[in-house]
Amino acid sequence: MFKVGTEKLNELILGIKERNHEAFREFFFLFQPGIFNYLIRLTCDKALAQDLTQETFLKFWLNADKIEISSSPKAYLYRIARNLALNSIRQRHNNCSYDEDESLLIYFSRRSEAEIDSLFFMDDYQRAVNSLPERCKTVFLLSRFSGFDYSEIAEMMEISLQTVKNQMNKALSVLRKRLQSHLN
Amino acid sequence: MERHKNNFGNILTRFPKTVDSQFIIRVINNEVNQEEKEFFETWLHESEENKEEFGSLSLLWDKFGNARVPPPPNPELHFEELTKTINAEYSTSKTDEKFEQVSLKSSLKVNVNKTISNRNDYGWLIRAASIIIIFLTLGYIYQNRIVHSKQEVSPQVVEKPIFYTVVAAKGEKKTIVLSDGSVIYLNVDSKITYPKRFAADSREVELMGEAYFSIQADKIRPFKVISGNTVTVVTGTEFNILNRDNLIRIVVTKGSVEAYRKHSDKGVSLKRGEMTTFSEIKGFTNPTKASVDHFLAWRRGQFSFSHTPLSKVMEEISRYYNIPVYFERPELKSKTITGKFDSNSLENIFSIISLTLDVKINHSGDKVLIQQ
Numbered sequence: 001m002f003k004v005g006t007e008k009l010n011e012l013i014l015g016i017k018e019r020n021h022e023a024f025r026e027f028f029f030l031f032q033p034g035i036f037n038y039l040i041r042l043t044c045d046k047a048l049a050q051d052l053t054q055e056t057f058l059k060f061w062l063n064a065d066k067i068e069i070s071s072s073p074k075a076y077l078y079r080i081a082r083n084l085a086l087n088s089i090r091q092r093h094n095n096c097s098y099d100e101d102e103s104l105l106i107y108f109s110r111r112s113e114a115e116i117d118s119l120f121f122m123d124d125y126q127r128a129v130n131s132l133p134e135r136c137k138t139v140f141l142l143s144r145f146s147g148f149d150y151s152e153i154a155e156m157m158e159i160s161l162q163t164v165k166n167q168m169n170k171a172l173s174v175l176r177k178r179l180q181s182h183l184n
Numbered sequence: 185m186e187r188h189k190n191n192f193g194n195i196l197t198r199f200p201k202t203v204d205s206q207f208i209i210r211v212i213n214n215e216v217n218q219e220e221k222e223f224f225e226t227w228l229h230e231s232e233e234n235k236e237e238f239g240s241l242s243l244l245w246d247k248f249g250n251a252r253v254p255p256p257p258n259p260e261l262h263f264e265e266l267t268k269t270i271n272a273e274y275s276t277s278k279t280d281e282k283f284e285q286v287s288l289k290s291s292l293k294v295n296v297n298k299t300i301s302n303r304n305d306y307g308w309l310i311r312a313a314s315i316i317i318i319f320l321t322l323g324y325i326y327q328n329r330i331v332h333s334k335q336e337v338s339p340q341v342v343e344k345p346i347f348y349t350v351v352a353a354k355g356e357k358k359t360i361v362l363s364d365g366s367v368i369y370l371n372v373d374s375k376i377t378y379p380k381r382f383a384a385d386s387r388e389v390e391l392m393g394e395a396y397f398s399i400q401a402d403k404i405r406p407f408k409v410i411s412g413n414t415v416t417v418v419t420g421t422e423f424n425i426l427n428r429d430n431l432i433r434i435v436v437t438k439g440s441v442e443a444y445r446k447h448s449d450k451g452v453s454l455k456r457g458e459m460t461t462f463s464e465i466k467g468f469t470n471p472t473k474a475s476v477d478h479f480l481a482w483r484r485g486q487f488s489f490s491h492t493p494l495s496k497v498m499e500e501i502s503r504y505y506n507i508p509v510y511f512e513r514p515e516l517k518s519k520t521i522t523g524k525f526d527s528n529s530l531e532n533i534f535s536i537i538s539l540t541l542d543v544k545i546n547h548s549g550d551k552v553l554i555q556q
Contacts, residue, residue, distance in 0.1 A: 028263050036256035047401045047420065050257050054266045061270060125248055144248050149215045150206075168206035176244055183243055 013073045016064045028057055031074070034146060035081050041141050042085045044130060052088065056081040075156040078146060082138060082157075128178040132171055139164055140171040203227040203234070208241045257400075258365060346380040352393070355506035362387075366407065369396040371482050373503045394426040396483055410446070414462050417442045423454075424480055432462040435479045443468060487525045487533070494519045494541065498554070505530055509552040516543060516554055 012030075015023025035056055040049035059080045060067075067073055129137055138157065142148045150168070154161045176183070203224060210216050211224050228234055256262075350370060352358040358370040363381055370376055374393025382388075382405060391411040399407045401420025409416040411427040414434075421439025426432065434443055436454045443460060444451035445467060452460050452468045459474030481488035487504075489497055495517035498509040504527055511517055519541045525533045534545040534552075546553040 025263060028266070029259050032259050032262060033256040037253060040253050046254050047403060050262070050401070053256075054262065054269060057266055058269055126253075143209065143213070144245065149213070150210065165204075165206045168209060169204055172205035172209065172241065172244070176240070179244065179247070182247060183240055 009073060013064075013067060016061065017067065019064075024057075024061055031077060032057070035077065038078065038141060038146055039081055039085055041126070041129065041145065042082065042138065043089065044126070048088065052081065052084045055084055059084070072152060072155065075148070075152055078142065078148070079156050086134070124179065124182065128175050131178060132174055135159075136167045136171045136174075139167040140175075143168065205241060208238055209245065212242055212245055255365070261364075345383075347377055348380060349375060349377045351375045353506070354503050362389075364402060364405075365400045367398045369398075369483065371395060391425055392427060394424070394428065394482070396422070396424045396480065398422045412462075413446045413464060414468075415444045415446055417444070424483075426479075430463065433459060433479070434462075435459040435474045435476060437476055437480065481524060482527075485527050487527050489521045489523055489525075491520045491522055493517060494521060494537075494543075494554070497521050497537070498552070501530070501533065502552075507550060507552055509554065512553060512555040516556065519543070 012023045012027045016027060032053060036049055036053045039052050039056075040046060043049055043052070056077065060077055067076060129140065132140065135157070139153055142153045142156070143150070148156065150164045151161055154164045157164070207216075207220075207224070211221070216224065228238055350358055350360055352370040352372055352374050354373045357372055360368045360370060360376065360378075362368065362378060364387060366387075368376055368378075368389070371394035374391070374395055376389055376391050376395060378389040385405060387402070387405050387407045389407075389409055391409055397407075397409065397418075399418055399420050399422070403419055407418050407420075409418075409425055411425050412430075412432050414427075414432050416423070416425060416434055418439065418441045421441060422437045423439075423441050424435045424437065426435075434441065434454060436456055436458055438456055440453060440455045442451055442453050443462070445462075450467065452471055454460060454471050457473060457476060458471040459479065460468045460471050462468050475490075478488045478490060487497075487500060495511070498511075501507075502509045521537060521541070523536070525536065527533075531547070534547060537543070538545045544555040546555060
């Protein structure tokens, strides 16, 4: 997990706001692996994650003038990524409305096994994370893999700090139950 | 008095009433302040149960670190695609906003400069990233040249693509990583030909012998394996192709593939766990369930035989060890063998075969003689 220095990040953001291509390029190289990683865990679809990663950066570039340095640009980037992922999942089965709290497993159950397995290697850990309701899953992913602290997660998801804590407790208790056999 | 009150309020909002899972994770992530740390340590030493609780959560947290996900796509190519999208986005509105393809020389220079000027706390990261960027840029130079030559040079001038051929001789296996990140595991006595850079709309390779393919997903550029008179088309998946002695066999281990006869649209679709064989006369067989374990034994360093005639068994062994095998009497060739053998011990295999088939295997020097 790497943390980019705030000073450096601000410099890049200022550059991007001034439409500096080189700054945007560098910004992309710094965050592309993290965003891809986040999206693939969120969607379990490699090709989709790849497309959405691009779309995330595209949106960031197009909306750069709205970014405020004082808020966290990284959180903003991850927020774009999550919204895109949720939208695309909703679109994919627009007939059966996608409830935010519905388990992603139900979403996956509508796809053929071969389809899912071709997307990428699913291990017990990924399966366990998938069994979490969306909000719970996102909180867990952001905390475990994206290096955000709870208050950043709260800001990013526009929920209260207490909700983040509750979701985290919920995620951990489900994961522990599901992965019990791996923890002995 | 005022200060005391503030402190108290602070503690109330920050501290949980008890140490719960989310709090422990904050401790593991080192997101707690000194007071919280002390609060946690007191809790930890209160009971054995608490220690167990902490231990099991840290283990859980830690285990997720090993969970496998596919690597991110090549950032250079990924960024290039993005700039194309951005340009497309702008071409309809503001042409002056167009995202320039960063010229190679300048991009190299910029990165090198950065390497030198970074001496702050995250310097190592930027340095590592810059080095990666430089390497990627070197790859990009070549690719760019092809793209540019296609776009800018007059249509008569066609850049001659460069092809590589990799041969795994008898007794050696090879692993090849292609420019798109796909991996090909070449079995012994096999040959693969691939371009240094893939075309913009497809990825084509040609195979003789046997190989296992693990292909990076890319919907825009389908991956094609040409082998004998067959073409196998995939977008991102894993499969094995064997092409020996006029028989071609395709086994799919992940995702799905389409296989066609060359210059024809006659073909079959295979899903995970299915196989087909192709012969010039009969074409493709209908997909059937494949014993993946059996057909991919070579990837695990094993031989797997199922009612296999001794002649075939010895052919295989001869390929792996690069030793000629002779039969004293032709009728010995038709005895059959079933079983799995580790391919690292030739003598072991020979002793099992000679015991089960009641034959003598005379392995002397650089050849093998099979006798009654």
